Amino acid sequence: xxxxxxxxxPTGFAHLGTASTALYNILFARANxxxxxxxxxxxxxxxxxxxxxxxxxxxxxWLGLDWDEGPDxxxxxxxxxxxxxxxxxxxxxxxxxxDGKAYRCYCTPEELDAERKQAxxxxxxxxxxxxxxxxxxxxxxxxxxxxxxxxxxxxxKDMIRGDMSFDSDLIGDFIxxxxxxxxxxxxxxxxxxxxMKISHVIRGEEHLSNTPYHLMLIDALGYExxxxxxxxxLILAKDGTKMSKRKHPETNLALYREQGYLPEALINYLALxxxxxxxxxEIFTFDELVQAFSFDRVQHAGARFDWEKLNWINxxxxxxxxxxxxxxxLQPFLPNLDEATIRRAVPALKTRMAKLADAATxxxxxxxxxxxxxxxxxxxxxxxxxxxxxxxxxxxQQAIHDSLMxxxxxxxxxxxxxxxxxxxxxxxxxxSPPIDYTxxxxxxxxxxxxxxxxxxxxx
RNA sequence: GGCCCCGUCGUCUAGUGGUCUAGGACGCAGCCCUCUCAAGGCUGAGAUCGCGGGUUCGAACCCCGCCGGGGCUACCA
Numbered sequence: 166x167x168x169x170x171x172x173x174x175p176t177g178f179a180h181l182g183t184a185s186t187a188l189y190n191i192l193f194a195r196a197n198x199x200x201x202x203x204x205x206x207x208x209x210x211x212x213x214x215x216x217x218x219x220x221x222x223x224x225x226x227w228l229g230l231d232w233d234e235g236p237d238x239x240x241x242x243x244x245x246x247x248x249x250x251x252x253x254x255x256x257x258x259x260x261x262x263x264d265g266k267a268y269r270c271y272c273t274p275e276e277l278d279a280e281r282k283q284a285x286x287x288x289x290x291x292x293x294x295x296x297x298x299x300x301x302x303x304x305x306x307x308x309x310x311x312x313x314x315x316x317x318x319x320x321x322k323d324m325i326r327g328d329m330s331f332d333s334d335l336i337g338d339f340i341x342x343x344x345x346x347x348x349x350x351x352x353x354x355x356x357x358x359x360x361m362k363i364s365h366v367i368r369g370e371e372h373l374s375n376t377p378y379h380l381m382l383i384d385a386l387g388y389e390x391x392x393x394x395x396x397x398x399l400i401l402a403k404d405g406t407k408m409s410k411r412k413h414p415e416t417n418l419a420l421y422r423e424q425g426y427l428p429e430a431l432i433n434y435l436a437l438x439x440x441x442x443x444x445x446x447e448i449f450t451f452d453e454l455v456q457a458f459s460f461d462r463v464q465h466a467g468a469r470f471d472w473e474k475l476n477w478i479n480x481x482x483x484x485x486x487x488x489x490x491x492x493x494x495l496q497p498f499l500p501n502l503d504e505a506t507i508r509r510a511v512p513a514l515k516t517r518m519a520k521l522a523d524a525a526t527x528x529x530x531x532x533x534x535x536x537x538x539x540x541x542x543x544x545x546x547x548x549x550x551x552x553x554x555x556x557x558x559x560x561x562q563q564a565i566h567d568s569l570m571x572x573x574x575x576x577x578x579x580x581x582x583x584x585x586x587x588x589x590x591x592x593x594x595x596x597s598p599p600i601d602y603t604x605x606x607x608x609x610x611x612x613x614x615x616x617x618x619x620x621x622x623x624x
Numbered sequence: 625g626g627c628c629c630c631g632u633c634g635u636c637u638a639g640u641g642g643u644c645u646a647g648g649a650c651g652c653a654g655c656c657c658u659c660u661c662a663a664g665g666c667u668g669a670g671a672u673c674g675c676g677g678g679u680u681c682g683a684a685c686c687c688c689g690c691c692g693g694g695g696c697u698a699c700c701a
Contacts, residue, residue, distance in 0.1 A: 172701085174701050208701080211700090212701090285625070291625090335626070337697085340699055345699075349700085350700070371696070401694080405694085437649090447648090467629095469635060473635075474635070480662095515663085517662045527661090582659090588659080594661095596661045
């Protein structure tokens with residue numbers, strides 16, 4: 166029975182890495198008929214906020230990465246919010262204490278800090294002194310609980326990197342319960358994984374070095390270890406450094422929705438960041454990903470996030486959407502336009518967008534009034550000729566196209582000599598959809614008045 | 625500092641001793657198409673496989689060292 170999970174921490178906006186990890190977990194769960202759980206890791210009382218939890222739900226749902234068990238939908242191992250499982254951690258800590266596998270530590274943060282600085286000054290690797298194990302100070306009430314690291318090799322299998330081995334003699338006794346009674350991540354996470362019967366722990370590479378901590382705890386508690394671990398490569402920023410919320414806006418999942426990235430395109434891109442199918446296929450449906458994904462084709466090195474490639478994939482998805490679906494998705498991005506207008510614009514927009522928000526730039530002239538450009542005499546002549554024929558033309562794209570081509574032919578000049586001045590007059594820009602679309606999308610009176618305004622003709 | 629992971633075109637990557645004069649994709653350049661911009665088609669530039677030693681008839685692929693990047697080493701997660 167495959168059971169996987171993600172355990173995001175609600176300490177800010179929903180993070181790109183959360184989506185990536187969720188995706189790999191779901192891919193693995195679906196391929197193996199397993200269960201995917203969402204567990205909220207809110208043990209950092211200072212930084213955690215309920216509204217951030219909502220942001221995680223929203224972003225994951227937007228991406229179609231839904232969970233089988235979670236705080237909002239329950240499940241056989243509820244509750245799924247760690248702040249609601251405090252008793253469980255207390256029991257486990259008490260058990261370790263009773264077994265002599267953990268002990269109370271009365272050291273103050275200042276004392277610990279001094280120890281650490283001392284070690285640093287003497288250039289030796291820092292490990293907690295075990296003062297409170299051997300010679301605890303008396304008359305102090307506030308304490309943390311430390312795990313007594315047994316020492317020796319800790320070995321485990323990583324589905325991506327193979328056999329891993331850590332020397333736990335290098336690991337000092339670490340805190341598992343804070344002085345405020347809350348468990349530390351290193352404690353709550355393995356306890357929950359064991360109790361919730363998580364079979365495969367799939368998470369980011371930043372947790373690779375944490376795994377021995379978790380394993381030692383699971384062993385000490387007498388639980389069965391998860392069948393396997395998988396540590397996914399980190400997503401790096403464009404500059405090769407780890408993505409930070411401050412420096413790199415692309416960590417914010419909400420941004421992608423706002424910009425008009427299609428969730429399925431983002432998923433596709435994320436899947437390809439750090440993994441490849443071994444074939445030349447680049448575009449995948451979700452089901453194809455489920456089928457193709459395997460941990461032995463996951464990259465070991467961190468992968469840099471690249472907007473260009475994402476834009477290309479997103480454009481591919483947009484072009485593959487049928488027109489009605491595109492209209493539907495475009496609506497939130499074009500609040501100034503009615504559905505019928507969007508529908509008429511779609512054929513011209515489709516190949517011109519990397520993301521849905523681009524439509525607004527292309528169609529801006531429909532709800533704003535661009536300033537009249539100053540045109541050369543020759544260009545003005547072209548505009549006047551166009552006005553003359555356009556006056557009697559039924560206002561739809563094909564008719565406009567035909568009559569304008571007539572003007573072009575009569576002029577003996579290239580089409581651009583006629584179309585560009587019109588484009589400038591109507592949109593104020595040098596870039597727009599084809600001129601017939603550009604005109605037809607606008608009410609005839611508006612289009613004509615913009616042309617007349619430039620040509621100096623009074624309506 | 626210690627421990628761990630990693631290092632192929634700008635980027636994502638293929639590649640597990642000879643088929644590599646290192647393949648693909650994005651991006652970039654040029655051409656075609658064309659009313660602009662895209663899309664599409666074609667062509668092209670771009671990597672002495674981080675560096676230095678080995679092993680081998682032969683190494684991007686195996687071994688060692690070095691350098692570089694990242695992670696962990698918190699009463700953050």
